[in-house]
Each structure stands twice: as C-alpha cells, then as structure tokens.
Amino acid sequence: MTQPVAPTAESSALSVELSAMPLALTLVESHCAATLRQRSATLLKRHLGLALAECLYIDGSGRWLGRDGDEGQFDCGDFHHPYAHVIRSGKPLTLSVADARIRLDHPGFQSQVASLGSALHLHVRPLRGVEGTREWLGVMLLAGTPARLLALTEDPGMAAFEALLCRLWMRLAREQGERHRSRILQDSLAKLNDGTRRQALADQLAEDLLGQSAAMQALRRHIVRAAETNLAVLLQGETGTGKDRVARAMHQLSARANGPFMAINCAAIPEALLESELFGHGKGAFSGADHAREGLISQADGGTLFLDEIGDMPLALQAKLLRVLESGRYRPLGENEERCADLRVVAATHQPLREQIKEQRFRADLYYRLGQFPITLPPLNERRDDIAQLAQSFITDFCAREGRDEMGITPAALRLLYRRDYPGNVRELKNVIDYACAMTPHGADIDTYVLPGEQDSQLADSGLDDMVAPAEEMPLALPGDIDDLRQTMRDIESTIIRQRLRLFGGNRAQAAQSLGLPKRTLAHKCQLLELDIK
C-alpha cells in the first residue's frame, strides 16, 4: 500500500468547486438509491476530473457488494479486492493502480481498473449509514492522480458531500424497504381478496350445485378457477353427476356470461346431421339444404360451446373440431370461405376417453386440447353426506312444480336413501325422489314404502300391497277417451323410457339396450320428449 501523498495547492480550489455545484439538488431529486449512487459518481467524476468514480452497495445480507446494472458481486470476506479491506477495517484505503494490479488478483476488480493508467491512484472509502456505527451502506471507489485524491480526501466539501450522500442513501433505502414491504403486503392482500372473492363465488355456486361434502366444495373451487380462464374444459364424470349443470355454471361465472351458451349432445344427434349442426351449412350444401344455416359454432361466438357426450363425436368431426380449437377457424358445409369464431369450449363425457384413444375411436390430440382444464366430478356414492340436502331440495322442487304442499321425509326413508347404490348418481336420486313424492299421499311425508325398489320387501309387512306396485311393474294406464293418438303415443313412450331409465339408475346405455334401441336413438328420443336425460 502507498503512503499518503502531500496536499497540494489544488485542494483549496476544490472546496469552491464542490460548493459551486448544484449537488444537493441533483442528489436530493434521486428517486431511488441506485440513481443516487450513479448521480453521485457522475458528479464526482465530471466535476473533480477523476478517472473513475463508483459507488458499490452492500446487499441485504451484508455479505456481498454489488454494482448497479452489473451482475458481478464482491464477497465482503474475499481479500483479493480492496473493498473487503475497507469494510472490515472501516477505514479508507489508498493504493496505486500498479500496486493493485500486482497484489490484488480478484478478476472483477481487475476488470474494473483495467482501463486505468498505472500512475493513477485508487481511493476506496467505506460508506456508513449512521455516523459512528458499523452500519455499512457500501463503498466508494475513486481513481485519479495522487494529488487530486489527496486534496479531495482532505477537503471539508468532500466530507459534506459524503455525509449528504449517505443520509440520502439511508433515507431512500428505508423508503425502498418500506415500499417493498408494502408491496408484499398489498400482494398478499390482493391474494387474500382474490381468495375471498373466489370463496364468495364458490359459495354462490353452492345454491345451484348442491352438496357440502369436501369433494363438492373442491369441485366448486375448481369451477371458479376455470371460469376465470379461457381454457378449454373437459368435464369427466359418471352419468348424472352434474356435468351439464357445471358447464352452465362455469359459463355464468365467466367473462363470457353475457354471451351465448350453446349446448349440443353429440350422442343425441344423428351422425349425418352433427356436422351441419355444429359448423352450419351454405344453401344447397346437400339435398334438402334449401337455405343457409348458422351452426352452433357461429352461434356460440363470444360465448361458450358445450359439447356434451364428446366421446360420441365421429372421428372425422373430431379433426375439424380440433382445428376450431387451435385456430378459431372453421368452414360451414358447402362453403369455400373460412370463418372465425371466438368461443370457449367446454366438453363433457362419462366415457373413459383414454380407452377410446387406445381403441382409436378418439383422437389423442383432441383429448389433450380439450382437457386444458380437466375437471372430474365426484360420483354420488363417494359423497353420501350430500344425499339429505339433495333429497330435500328435490322434494321442494317437486312440490313447487306439481303444486303440492311441502312434504318431508322420514328418518327411516332417509336412512334407506343413504344405503342405496347410485349408479345413476344425482339424476337417479332425483328420479327416486320424484317418484317417491308422486307416490306419497297428500299431507304425509316420504316414507320407506314409497321408495322404488323398497316396496317388494315392505309391502307384505305394511299391508299396503293394494296401494302401490314397483314402477317398472306397473301396467301403463291407457286413457279410455283418447282424442290425440300422437300425444298419447308420445306419453306412453315417455313413460316407458322414464321407467326404464329409472330401472337402470339413469344409465342410458343399459336402458337403450333393454329397449332394443341404439343409444343414440334413445338419447334423441329423450331430447324430443324433453326428458331430463340426454
């Protein structure tokens, strides 16, 4: 290390130079500590004719010194650079560049001084936050002629400058810390608000999607999350678990709520018609196409398209749907021009699509594209705690619909409901309750003997065998005065389908098979007859 250099005549002028500079103003106007450091260094360099001036800061951990706008760091415990010395000793250090080159081999430090002439000197000063403490803010590095550096270090103006710099630095650092803390607080408040808002929406959903089980609560939270996005949603769940309800709720919660909600059951539409239903067609696109027709994709523009029973979509159409999902573009049948639609697709299936992919009946790429936000609906058997609430709600609905006085349900009947198996899930429970309500005498509560499937075991004991027989065994009552054969046939068909679906717990595949119908035909009939079964 070099000896201090004797003061020169230059020192007397420095005080004047410094006081003449509008330093305070420039520094005080700095809005952050980094700007303050850069401005200080620039002022020192420019006004004092120094070869180099730089302020380095100590990081929050106190272990590193950093340079603004530079990734490089200096370890405060690494004595291969002079900063560690001044921080450790708390005293300034002056050394020649030549000396530093030979004795200090820190690569970062060497590159910092690489452009300096060997005749120059370096002066490194520790900068502390509060006078008399070891609360370090960083270090200042100055390079210049020995005479200039000496004059500078002895000048009271320089001491004043340094004091001002440190005081401002401290204040800005404190403010920045406070800002940082307040930002963290605001972020967490925003998250909390988000959480509260989401919870409120999920609670609101509980009025429509009943059930207080953990599975239903989680489902509602998922729906709220999915509704916030524009991602394609794939609803998977057994028949009757509420996929249709969920799709509608999601649309209502989404930013597209004011747009259309268009739904199509891919299993209920004959394959030949499905394409034109979805994509629309131009005039004369096929025989019978007397005029052009908008498809559901076009009608769902700005809203949501719900594709129920997506597993039943023919492969050729799957490819076209994938294109809509990827590009928002589609071409109506018989038209040359492509069109655009901005829609969100929600698809649903009760079929194991992965199996269908293996059997090459469903495209893997479409499966993954549809399932950007997959949601699985829990079967009723896995959330039996919800049965009482659902049952009570269906009773209330029935009474309101049929104009009956409100009725209750006996504890014994409720116990039986708990014990049942529900392959048809909520739909099956609803059908059971509707049936039980219809069979319950006015003024009474639903009791065990009116629950379908329970009568066999109970009729004999109860002496009520003349009152009711199981629904599926009941003969169809034919009105004597038929004046509308078509309507009567429709009623009969509807009764048979209802009974068969009830018998098979809402399972359409089994009901269709038992009636000798293709599943698609049964689904179509349900739609025509406006049965709550798709």
Ligand SMILES: Nc1ncnc2c1ncn2[C@@H]1O[C@H](COP(=O)(O)OP(=O)(O)OP(=O)(O)O)[C@@H](O)[C@H]1O
């Ligand atoms: N959580 C629920 N709260 C109230 N009602 C429900 C709930 N889940 C389902 N339902 C009712 O159950 C019946 C069947 O629901 P939905 O049609 O949505 O089922 P799904 O899963 O779409 O059936 P599928 O696969 O057979 O098309 C409907 O009457 C629906 O309103």
